[in-house]
Amino acid sequence: MLAEGFPPLVVAVQNAQVPVAQLAEFLLARLPQLREFLGEQREFGFIFLRVE
Structure with a gap:
């Protein structure tokens, strides 16, 4: 899935x-x-996941 627009996530x-x-x-x-x-969400977002 690709989503474009604001806010960037x-x-x-x-x-x-x-x-x-x-x-x-x-x-x-x-x-x-x-x-x-x-x-x-209304702001820029970043989630970091670590595969262990």
Whole structure:
């Protein structure tokens, strides 16, 4: 998904050099947090996630 416009929102994932299935599981486990972050924000946003 690509969304353009204001405000700019960035989701950064560190240590994403893992199998796709593991990355998908990691992101799905954080789906509530990501939905809240990508929801109705009025300012620039940056969320940093680290795959462990």
